[in-house]
Amino acid sequence: MDSDEDERIPLRQRPEWSDITPVPQDDGPNPVVPIAYSEEFAETMDYFRAVYLADERSLRALQLTTEAIHFNAGNYTVWQFRRVILEALNADLHDELEFVEHLASKNAKNYQLWHHRRWVAEKLGSEAAGRELEFTKNIFLNDAKNYHAWSHRQWVLQNLGGWENELSYCDKLLEDDIFNNSAWNQRYFVITRHPGIGGIEGIRDSEVNYTIKAIMTKPENESPWRYLRGLYKNNIKAFITDPKVSTVCLKVLTSKVNSVFALSLLLDLLVHGFEPTQELKTALESLIPESNNSDSDIAARVCSILEVMDPMRVNYWRWRKKSLFSC
């Protein structure tokens, strides 16, 4: 299609299609949301319907799906029929990879494209792993948070392998942009699912150090704060007893920077039974110099500070405070 984009020969004038009677769309006499299709679009779809209804699994039908997908990459029926044809023809799926790669430059957020890619990669098996990882890497050059590409990459790692350099790839992306939450999520994916890492418990210590470093460079960055909590998921005891967690709260609270996330983490610690040190209590006091705060409970005091410091979530912090005493 690319070569003849400017001078497309209508299907009805192509001899190889002369035996096919196109099937028009059954829109009815007075359709709503009618689309003013271009002539080429309408013709392509009329011929597609004809081969689809006839279940014609041929090379020309395959080529027709290529044309139809170029017109509208969102037509899942066309994609599905294309897979049926590819199987019937026992086609070389490496060509299919190129087809998808070419399309992805314009349709990187299309569900069908990624679903198709996964299907192809699954057929090709572990030999495809390297190319798939490379493919998503290229997508991330333009859009480091492309949701579909990340899902695809995770699927590849889990089903085809290629875990070896994934953690350092996360390092690199986070070096480029420490606010890239998709990269943080991928990091979590790696440390919890990498078959060679053996679970979160073994790697927690070094990950906590990495995360705290990230927090200290940009305390206003929510991503590492959530990641830090994630490192203690399913291990509340470690969460409230690991001095590193409360220390990072203290450090941020005393450094006069945005401390909403530090306070919010501290609140979670307190709710789970953490006993604050005198140092932490003093740091909190200094955040409310007027000391017009009458909350005797320290968690409630944290909520009160957050109500003032984080007005967008004032309702939430009030509710959190109320919830402290309801159970």
Added chain:
Amino acid sequence: MIGMEPSSSSAEWKPTASQEEQWALERHVFHIYQLFCNIPPKSQAVMLELQRDNHIEYLMKGLRHLGPSFSVLDANRPWICYWILHSIALLGESVDDALESNTIDFISRCQDQHGGYGGGPGQMPHLATTYAAVNSLITLGGHRSLSSINRGKIYSFLQRMKHPSGGFSMHDGGEVDVRACYTAISVASALCILDKELTQGVGDYILSCQTYEGGIAGEPGSEAHGGYTFCGLATMILINEANRLDLPSLTDWLVFRQGVEGGFQGRTNKLVDGCYSFWQGGAAVLLQRLHEAGDLFQSHALQQYILLCSQVEGGFRDKPGKSRDHYHTCYCLSGLAAAQFRWSKDADREPLPGLVLGPYSNLLEPIDPLHNIVFEQFDEAREFFTESQHCDDA
């Protein structure tokens, strides 16, 4: 929340791509808010007014005609119907008899002979377009519309889409994700055909998609995301398993998605976008109901973002600088409705109007937030399907 621009100082300081984007948007939005603050109250009221007539005109036009550029949505036509019809219903209007009849006729042509609706006539049935078609027909209401839905065949379509993981496939050979679960379960619930066979394993699947951040992802391992969080949470409520989720962390993640601009972002450290007014705002409303709490987010700030930043002359958009479309119009209005009402504890009772930003005439029709259908028509459909055939609650 990425925070404010630093007050200079450190020399080696270099903003990242995420920060650059965020600050550019903040400048744009705060410029609008500043403009708003500096005009007399009368002009402010005008700026905050919901431009009902313009929106209706834009929506009606879309029902009647769509240009060639809409060809990329050729497999989403029931969605376009829903985005438009639901928006019209939220605005308290309805289509005339001829349009109503044409809509029922057109959507029927998308119905597959073995059950479910496709993206257009002759296309394979698909869960998402089935959701859009069913919601459109319920929104139209009335006997002809509701009885055009073949519930028995939809049930067997849903059964066919059931996946061994516990989730659902979008279509034959289609992708399995949280969206597929929601559209399947929502349709089954709205049509009163939800049973144990359909719900089996769904809760486990959704649970496996809740991330360390607290929100819900499209697939296990992926990043917490507003659209999937709404879908996952609504699904869990519909199958009566919401308490299996980590609700405190879900709530915490969700309230932090409201940005300084007042609107919601879809993911941590991404830009706010008008459509998340519903995906996140709607999920917040669902959480408020579960927690039996009052407002958990800033409803006024959200309404302000929708009215001043997303609203254009006829339709709504993602953010300033983007153009309007039917999708964002539908979900900005749905989000506005979610923000305008106070929800009674009794889930079956109609919500009460709360604080409406701007003139009181901005008040929209209340929605059932689980299915995102206007309450009155949703109720009518419930009654219709309960009476016409047995409605067995799973």
